Amino acid sequence: MKGKVVIIGRGIIGLSIAYRLVEEGYEVIIIDENPFYKAASWNNAGLISPTFSALSPSIGNLREILKWIFIEHSGIRISFKSLFKNAHWVLRFIKESKKAAELQNMKLIYDMISEAISWYENLSNKIFINFKKDGLLEVFLDKLKFDKRIAFIKKYPEFNKYNILSEKEILELEKSLNQNVCGGIYYYEEYSLDPRLLMQNFTELLKKLSVSFINEKAEYFELTGNYIDYLITDKSKIKADIYVIATGAYRDIYKSLKIRLPIIAGRGYAIITNSKLKLEHHVLGGDYRISFANTYEGNLKATGFLELADVHDEPMRKCYDFLEKTLIKYFPSAKGFGIIDKWVGSRPCTPDLMPIIDKLKENLLVCVGHCRIGVCLAPYSSKLILDLIERGKHDIEQFLLQRFL
Ligand SMILES: Cc1cc2nc3c(=O)[nH]c(=O)nc-3n(C[C@H](O)[C@H](O)[C@H](O)COP(=O)(O)OP(=O)(O)OC[C@H]3O[C@@H](n4cnc5c(N)ncnc54)[C@H](O)[C@@H]3O)c2cc1C
Structure with a gap:
């Protein structure tokens, strides 16, 4: 195992990151406090649409x-x-x-979604998501x-x-x-898929790949300097090498970090x-x-x-x-x-409708703000999280938190 990663949030962003990391040899735990239907990923339109999304x-x-x-x-x-x-x-x-x-942003989005199509094609060889x-x-x-x-x-x-x-x-x-x-x-x-099938069957696939799912609310972090020692939930205290926030539009988790994400x-x-x-x-x-x-x-x-x-x-x-x-x-x-x-x-x-994929602390990453195209951007976003973990940086400046500071 390369290391233990805790992902907060079991929406499509959290699931895609888990998939990417488990395939790369990480031990992955996903924490979510809610049933599926509370996630934006549950019942969206399911469009994987490079041209329309770029032009919308x-x-x-x-x-x-x-x-x-x-x-x-x-x-x-x-x-x-x-x-x-x-x-x-x-x-x-x-x-x-x-x-x-x-x-510039349209081109970026177009290329990322075009890549997502082959990713979902591969995924649909493993699970049924009605991808067409x-x-x-x-x-x-x-x-x-x-x-x-x-x-x-x-x-x-x-x-x-x-x-x-x-x-x-x-x-x-x-x-x-x-x-x-x-x-x-x-x-x-343009392609589409059934988001509810995606969420259910993707979760089952990840369980088979040994990803653990914990039904708890992530409340705050315990830190030493810039390093996260523990994640404290409503029921337990969890230690990992890396923590990833993938909580979509939910903002409670940032309170303990004294960070205000837009x-x-x-x-x-x-x-x-x-x-x-x-x-x-x-x-x-x-x-x-x-x-x-x-x-x-x-x-x-x-x-x-x-x-x-x-x-x-x-x-x-x-x-x-x-x-x-x-x-x-x-x-x-x-x-x-x-x-x-x-x-x-x-x-x-976010105010520019582009995600924030960045490092907040030495071992704390964030991947949120996918607005109306989270299903489309999930595959590429998970790649950027892997880059942050393995290279300490990624190359998409438009997604760094810095742009809002
Ligand atoms: C009506 C509608 C139509 C859409 N259509 C499309 C489309 O056609 N194509 C497309 O690509 N995108 C579409 N989207 C956008 C897409 O749904 C979102 O961008 C995407 O689902 C965001 O995923 P996420 O994983 O970031 O967030 P979510 O799916 O919301 O998941 C976040 C998860 O984090 C959990 N969580 C939050 N805080 C905590 C905590 N403290 N502790 C534990 N768990 C926590 C929540 O319970 C939730 O399950 C649409 C959205 C809507 C609303």
Whole structure:
């Protein structure tokens, strides 16, 4: 064994790091205080989408984002209370949006996600995660929004792995869509997987590879100088050579370290319906950025929304209603469905929407802040954690905490 590593957090980031490390000969323990469904990784949209993710509205579109906030039914909810509570983060977000880093970051993300595809392909040879290349169909009901989106993506010819489709072409590809759809974009290189299968079956695989799972809350660290001696949980005291924080949008663990990481929860919602309406592709309602797909069991699922709130806040009923109404808008024939599962999860968001992968102490690493593309970036992030452990550094400057200090 090369050494003992404790990972705090059993989301997709923690699991991917565990997999990478156990394959490299480390002894790995994962600690999580919650059941699966409390993780953002549990019920997200499951898109592994290099082109779309690189081209999806980014930090540079601050004006657009601000406009959405004030439009009812925009798919974004930011209360004044949460704006006030997270004022520091919001100011930083505004500052970041003025930087001209957009294209550079897009290329980085595109390359990392392209690498993730072969990683998930390999993983799907070992466990069933329903990984498939079904393409992503971004469709619009509003012509103005469609034209704006086209103008945006055309600014970046580097990522031209898509076809712009007319209303007729869209309806040929996805027959059950609202007949009033005005057009769309087909990203043909995109993949998807079932996030719940991924979490369950990945955990089982790791158990077989001798990764230990402990159901406890990591509370604080005991340190000597810059070195972590112990992790103290609500039930025990754990000693390891290296500790990795992979707690997503949860922030309690930083208190004992007296470090304030700029992470907030961008909450998203999902509903799984009893409708068996079959979609040929993963569909994204571009007007509201809500994704529609069938679960592995064939049920129609809607995922999306962005709500600035605390991870521990009660879910908002309004947000589920919004998903329900939007689903009917795009797929009128599904009307009358029942909801069999509701879910809220927190995207861990940094002010520039890029993760923080860095060393906090001599033997304490952090890998958080993957925002809306954590499943896509998990494989590459785990590689960077291995670099930090074995080389003492990694080469992606954009992911260092230093950028916010
Ligand atoms: C609606 C929605 C749709 C999305 N769609 C996509 C998509 O299509 N593609 C994509 O790539 N990404 C998507 N994402 C983003 C993705 O889900 C996240 O980026 C990713 O899941 C973050 O993973 P994580 O492991 O960092 O955090 P999480 O999955 O939240 O895991 C963190 C874990 O840490 C545990 N934890 C926290 N604190 C402690 C503690 N003190 N002690 C013990 N345990 C602790 C929590 O219980 C939790 O299980 C979406 C997100 C949402 C909300």
